[in-house]
Amino acid sequence: MKWLINQIRKEEWSPYAAGILLGIVGILTVVLSQNLLGASGGFENLAAYIGKAIDPKNMYFNYVMPAAITFPVVLLVGVFFGGMLGALSSGTFKFRSMDDEQWKQTIGKQPWKRWLLLFIGAIILEYAAGIAGGCTSGLAISGGMLLVPAAFLFIVGMFASGIVTALIVYGKKY
Amino acid sequence: MNYVIAIVLGVFFGFSLNKAGLTKYNKIVNVFRLNDMAVLKFMMTALVVAMIGLYGLRGLGLVAFPAVPTTYVVGNIVGGLIFGVGMALAGY
Numbered sequence: 101m102k103w104l105i106n107q108i109r110k111e112e113w114s115p116y117a118a119g120i121l122l123g124i125v126g127i128l129t130v131v132l133s134q135n136l137l138g139a140s141g142g143f144e145n146l147a148a149y150i151g152k153a154i155d156p157k158n159m160y161f162n163y164v165m166p167a168a169i170t171f172p173v174v175l176l177v178g179v180f181f182g183g184m185l186g187a188l189s190s191g192t193f194k195f196r197s198m199d200d201e202q203w204k205q206t207i208g209k210q211p212w213k214r215w216l217l218l219f220i221g222a223i224i225l226e227y228a229a230g231i232a233g234g235c236t237s238g239l240a241i242s243g244g245m246l247l248v249p250a251a252f253l254f255i256v257g258m259f260a261s262g263i264v265t266a267l268i269v270y271g272k273k274y
Numbered sequence: 275m276n277y278v279i280a281i282v283l284g285v286f287f288g289f290s291l292n293k294a295g296l297t298k299y300n301k302i303v304n305v306f307r308l309n310d311m312a313v314l315k316f317m318m319t320a321l322v323v324a325m326i327g328l329y330g331l332r333g334l335g336l337v338a339f340p341a342v343p344t345t346y347v348v349g350n351i352v353g354g355l356i357f358g359v360g361m362a363l364a365g366y
Contacts, residue, residue, distance in 0.1 A: 110293075112293065112294075112295050113293040113294060115294050115295075115312045115313075115315035115316040115319065116315060116316075116319045117293075118290045118291075118293045118294035118316055118319075119290075119294070119315065119316045119317070119318070119319025119320040119323065120319055120320070120323050121286065121289070121290040121293075122287065122290040122291075122294075122316070122319075122320035122323075122324075123319065123320040123321070123322070123323025123324040123327065124323065124324075124327070125283055125286045125287050125290065126320060126323075126324035126327075126328075127323075127324050127327040127328055127331070128283060129283050130328060130337060130339065130340060131331065131336075131337050132279050132283070133276055133279050133280065133283070134338075134340045135280075135340055136340060136343075137283070137287060171276065171280050174277045174280035174281055174284065175280045175281075175283060175284040175287065176284065177281060177284060178280060178281040178282065178283060178284015178285045178286075178287065178288060179284045179285075179287050179288035179291070180284075180288065181281075181284070181285055181288065182284055182285035182286060182287055182288025182289040182290075182291075182292070183288035183289070183291060183292045183297055184288075185285060185288070185289055185292075186288065186289045186290075186291075186292025186293050186297075187292055187297075190293075198299075200298070200299040200300055200365075201300070202299065202300040202303070202304075203299055203300075203365075217363055217364070218363075218364050218365075218366075220363065220364075221359075221360045221361070221362075221363030221364025221365070221366075222360065222364050222366070223360070224356060224357075224359055224360030224363065224364075225357060225360035225361060225364060225366075226360075227356065227360075228353045228354070228355075228356035228357035228359075228360060229353065229357060230353075231349055231352060231353035231356065232349060232350050232352075232353020232354055232357060233343050233344060233346075233349065233350065233353065234343050235357070236317075236357075236361070237287075238343070239343050239350075240317065241317060241320055241321060241324075242343070243342065243343040244321045244325075245320070245321050245324035245325050245328055246328065246339055246342050247325065247329075248342045248343050248345060249345045249347075250343050250344065250345040250346070250350045251343065253345070253347060253350040253351050253354065254350050254351075254353065254354040254357070255354065256351070256354065257350070257351045257352070257353065257354020257355040257357070257358060258354045258355075258357050258358040258361065259306070259358060260354075260355060260358065261354070261355040261356070261357075261358030261359050261362075262305075262306040262358030262359070262361055262362040263306050263308070263358075263362075264358075265306070265358060265359045265362035265363060266303060266306035266307050266362045269362065269363065270307065274307055
């Protein structure tokens, strides 16, 4: 029992252990709710409220991603608290300005640079998730575990351009 | 009821992401710099566990698969290519 508590308190688990936990959560999602894990879809459902207010006849926000409190939206709420619980359990919970040691060393110390690039990066992420039909969790992991070809095409594309982008951002420090 | 399930599943989902370190910028970017493969180890372990579990359960007739993400080759690849740019920039 004490061993278990100590394991849970660790800041970082072996990726294999955390992967097994996620795999079980993935199975339970299908078994219990007939849904798939996903993150980007929930944001699109929420964005649809704004999208429909601006353009009520928009096809995408009416049919593809309707404005509603869907399963992924509620899942996102849980993810927020789950991440918080993880940080609290290891005692690393704190408010921070998105700083990261590695980022400071390579790109610069100014927080606004981080926020700007993060904002642009996030727009690109969500836009691309809309095109591909899912993000890392919704398509790559949830699709992959059902052996959907789309998931593996997506992973190939993601790594190809991710490596090139990291090469450009990091330059000589790659 | 479905919402309760969603919240609980979400909590475990977020917990596992946090414990794997995927909430950190450097973990995500270093997988693209090819010097820390934790993200891949995490993702692939989850995939293997869930694949075995789900296909096993379906083989036993205990579960029916929900609507799977559709495959449209060009869209998936182009989406993935743009997604990678955002992921390496934002690191989340």
